[in-house]
Amino acid sequence: MDVKITGDRLSIMRDREVIATHTVAGRKHVFVTDPDHVPAHHQQSSDLWSRAYFLRQVHKIGPATVAVITSVLDARPIEAQGYRTCQNILALAKGDNKPLLESVCRQLVDTDTPRAVSYTAVKQRLAAVRAQAHARPTTTDSPPLSGRPVDLAPASRDTRGAHLAGPESFSLDALLGRGSNKREGQA
Known part of the structure; x- marks a missing residue:
């Protein structure tokens, strides 16, 4: 067998006679297969893999x-x-x-x-x-991917240990510890 490529055509020859021609793909790693050239045993669906x-x-x-x-x-x-x-x-x-x-x-x-x-x-x-x-913390003690679908909603965040307070808790006086004296004086 001899193989000859001319332009975008691949010719397969036996004894200088062309027995098949194929189109050559313009890109690497691309299949170009003529269904008429598939062997009969590959066209049967009795193989292990099939649709x-x-x-x-x-x-x-x-x-x-x-x-x-x-x-x-x-x-x-x-x-x-x-x-x-x-x-x-x-x-x-x-x-x-x-x-x-x-x-x-x-x-x-x-x-x-x-x-x-x-x-x-x-x-x-x-x-x-x-x-x-x-990357996200969870509310459960089990690992996040234990095979179950992962709920990625914001409500699933672990907020244990979080300290929630109003905006007055973050004023300069409150942060420096002077906020409690001011409140006691107002009362």
Whole structure:
């Protein structure tokens, strides 16, 4: 077999006769696959991974994760090219991370600007949510990411030990300790 690239065309030749041609991608790391050239054994859905397999798995997580996996599979010209991405996204749900993954997928699906959903996008959003959860104090004694969805509302801040007082407590006299004598004299 010989391979010849001319411009944006890749020609595959056997005994100097062209047996197949493909378009060469203009960017690095981009698949350009002609569905007619996919071997028959890859077109069958009887393999371990298939659209049905991934949809069965993500239905256990939630509807937003189903939408993300569907988006990944639909974005590829050949569905099998998205299987590794789907497997990596599913791996993020291991342990008690299913509710957190569903929350992250909902954020990605609900955005106003449509964009391609990828494993990297899901992983980065998941890391951002975890970092945000670890940065805020909680009202519970348990670690902030124990597998349960994290409530990031301002009401969840730990205010134990906080001293609340009115504005008069922060005047210069009150801070220097002269505020109590002034009040006693007024009484």
